[in-house]
Amino acid sequence: MSHLFLSDAAVGYLPSPVRDVWELSMQPGMISLAGGNPDLRLSDTRWMAEAAARAITDHGDEVLQYGSGTGLSGLREAIVELMAAEAVTAPADSVQVTAGSQMALDLITKLLFTRGDTILAEGPTYVGALGVFGGAGVRVEHVDMDDDGLRPDALRERIDELTRQGRAPRALYTIPNFHNPTGISLAAERRPEIVEICREAGVPIIEDNPYGLLRFEERQVPPLHSFDPELVIYLGSFSKIIAPGLRVGWASAPTWLRRPLQLASEANVICASVLSQDLARTFVTRGGWREGVAGAAAEYALRARALNDTLSPLLPAGAELTRPAGGFFSWVTLPEGWSAVDLLENAVDEHVVFVPGASFYADGTGSRRLRLAYSLEAPLQLEEGARRLGRALERYGSV
Ligand code: PMP
Numbered sequence: 001m002s003h004l005f006l007s008d009a010a011v012g013y014l015p016s017p018v019r020d021v022w023e024l025s026m027q028p029g030m031i032s033l034a035g036g037n038p039d040l041r042l043s044d045t046r047w048m049a050e051a052a053a054r055a056i057t058d059h060g061d062e063v064l065q066y067g068s069g070t071g072l073s074g075l076r077e078a079i080v081e082l083m084a085a086e087a088v089t090a091p092a093d094s095v096q097v098t099a100g101s102q103m104a105l106d107l108i109t110k111l112l113f114t115r116g117d118t119i120l121a122e123g124p125t126y127v128g129a130l131g132v133f134g135g136a137g138v139r140v141e142h143v144d145m146d147d148d149g150l151r152p153d154a155l156r157e158r159i160d161e162l163t164r165q166g167r168a169p170r171a172l173y174t175i176p177n178f179h180n181p182t183g184i185s186l187a188a189e190r191r192p193e194i195v196e197i198c199r200e201a202g203v204p205i206i207e208d209n210p211y212g213l214l215r216f217e218e219r220q221v222p223p224l225h226s227f228d229p230e231l232v233i234y235l236g237s238f239s240k241i242i243a244p245g246l247r248v249g250w251a252s253a254p255t256w257l258r259r260p261l262q263l264a265s266e267a268n269v270i271c272a273s274v275l276s277q278d279l280a281r282t283f284v285t286r287g288g289w290r291e292g293v294a295g296a297a298a299e300y301a302l303r304a305r306a307l308n309d310t311l312s313p314l315l316p317a318g319a320e321l322t323r324p325a326g327g328f329f330s331w332v333t334l335p336e337g338w339s340a341v342d343l344l345e346n347a348v349d350e351h352v353v354f355v356p357g358a359s360f361y362a363d364g365t366g367s368r369r370l371r372l373a374y375s376l377e378a379p380l381q382l383e384e385g386a387r388r389l390g391r392a393l394e395r396y397g398s399v
Helices: 008-012 017-025 048-063 073-084 101-112 127-135 152-164 188-201 255-269 274-285 289-314 340-349 379-397
Strands: 095-098 118-123 139-146 171-174 205-208 232-237 249-252 329-333 369-373
Touching: 008 127, 048 274, 073 095, 073 232, 073 249, 073 274, 095 101, 095 255, 101 127, 101 205, 101 232, 101 249, 101 255, 118 127, 118 152, 127 139, 139 152, 152 188, 171 188, 188 205, 289 329, 289 379, 340 369, 340 379
Parallel strands: 118 139, 118 171, 171 205, 205 232
Antiparallel strands: 095 249, 232 249, 329 369
């Protein structure tokens, strides 16, 4: 792909693996466990058309004009309320509104890293983050996870090892709740330890939490941010709880990052869409959002159960399946020697698709893993999808 006219960044960006399977998933009769999109039928968006019309009619001079570089003040206040629901205590002036949390991640990467620097991330990690890091020339080093999330002992070892090699990591990127792609959550007791390890090593943490409110049980786990708001940069998003098309997300930044983040954001987009920000604000201030989000989470819980309960007994000996307590994803590890890419061929014949796991690693591993998204299909469809996957596994295992 390299070309005389292109920069190093141009060759570092990666194509989305979800888009690769998208075409397959559009074939008639296909059940898709590939795309991790929210189901908009579960969001209450009926109020939105009227609210948009009213905003344009009554406050057109505000919502159709350039806005503040940090974000609409009413929205920043509303975000404080949303974050409080997840035990994140942060003032409105810590909030930088961005066009999706993806943009926040991109800006933060620009502000924290020089090309060739190293970042730590769970192995596997969010493929869109790998794209950002790749474009910025940042080298990703994975830290092992288990069923309780990122392993503190592995984190400590990795930091020591990289520091000895003269490549001390500049930050840790982590998704502690209902991790994409595994669905795993970081155990409560590990959280203060992870923050302490990073604090000692002088490694800031980027805590990415787009799925946190979509939890299947009431249990509230403290965010990493609560243990050190000057070390942890917290990312949130309206994409999974209202609609990703609004493109509204945010970073709640430590004091040292606020000004650089604002300037970087202004250089990037001047301001996020003011109309979208106004709708996101209304979503919170009109009331009832907690019930709305809880209702969607309850439906995602049914979907997770439908997929996983049906699939679990159909897995071959030696395979593993995660059982998420929130979010959109389960993660399968196939037996030694199996390949998810080869399995996908059989799966397509059975009319079901998923995303092979290798795309979620920067180091070329993950070939016997796969991500299953249960967010977009109804429970009965998911049960059928699991049975189809079971047949694909059986055929694959018998050759
Ligand atoms: N982080 C994670 C872990 C995600 O899964 C996503 C969306 N798939 C994002 C960030 C980006 O979300 P958005 O830009 O829509 O807020």
